Amino acid sequence: xxxxxxxxxxxxxxxxxxxxxxxxxxxxxxxxxxxxxxxxxxxxxxxxxxxxxxxxxxxxxxxxxxxxxxxxxxxxxxxxxxxxxxxxxxxxxxxxxxxxxxxxxxxxxxxxxxxxxxxxxxxxxxxxxxxxxxxxxxxxxxxxxxxxxxxxxxxxxxxxxxxxxxxxxxxxxxxxxxxxxxxxxxxxxxxxxxxxxxxxxxxxxxxxxxxx
Numbered sequence: 632x633x634x635x636x637x638x639x640x641x642x643x644x645x646x647x648x649x650x651x652x653x654x655x656x657x658x659x660x661x662x663x664x665x666x667x668x669x670x671x672x673x674x675x676x677x678x679x680x681x682x683x684x685x686x687x688x689x690x691x692x693x694x695x696x697x698x699x700x701x702x703x704x705x706x707x708x709x710x711x712x713x714x715x716x717x718x719x720x721x722x723x724x725x726x727x728x729x730x731x732x733x734x735x736x737x738x739x740x741x742x743x744x745x746x747x748x749x750x751x752x753x754x755x756x757x758x759x760x761x762x763x764x765x766x767x768x769x770x771x772x773x774x775x776x777x778x779x780x781x782x783x784x785x786x787x788x789x790x791x792x793x794x795x796x797x798x799x800x801x802x803x804x805x806x807x808x809x810x811x812x813x814x815x816x817x818x819x820x821x822x823x824x825x826x827x828x829x830x831x832x833x834x835x836x837x838x839x840x841x842x843x
Contacts, residue, residue: 636670651675651710655696661689664742666712668695677712680741686714702734711738716805716832717746723808724785729778731771739766740775750789753779785813799824802835809840 636656656670663681666689667674677697689695697712698719711734713719718741725737743764752760753776761772779785785807799820806816819839823830
């Protein structure tokens with residue numbers, strides 16, 4: 632693999648399967664909603680939200696770096712790509728923590744709303760704003776708000792702009808996206824920062840997953 636191409640893998644819990652978490656390479660082809668990234672001589676077709684596509688403006692031959700989620704089904708394997716961890720965390724929250732939401736709807740949400748606007752809609756209980764997204768009905772919008780506010784508790788993290796650092800808030804959000812309850816995520820972040828006060832968000836998440 633050449634120096635400009637890179638794949639990052641995360642081991643899937645209780646499985647020998649590795650999950651592709653990041654792809655860094657060259658744009659081999661691009662259309663709104665999908666990008667083919669060449670890495671190590673292999674072209675990976677990656678589905679991306681329209682907002683991500685517009686932000687990155689991928690041009691053939693240019694370098695690109697995407698955070699990815701590998702969705703495995705019985706007869707298919709699909710890669711979804713995002714410009715940053717924040718987009719991927721929202722995607723994971725939707726598909727893992729909201730009943731009835733799959734990758735297609737999660738991608739529609741991210742394509743129709745910037746992450747900041749999505750967070751504001753959930754915090755403010757703005758079902759009308761969410762249902763304005765193509766493919767999101769009123770009942771689905773209300774379910775997203777209800778489950779993320781009450782069951783997952785992400786609103787407290789999004790609203791918390793006190794003394795907590797950006798790294799702490801990002802790590803807490805990342806742990807919630809990975810399945811932690813909000814209270815448990817916060818405790819894990821606090822323990823990790825006690826062990827390493829200078830840790831960045833990625834290191835805090837690793838320490839949290841290890842139970843430190």
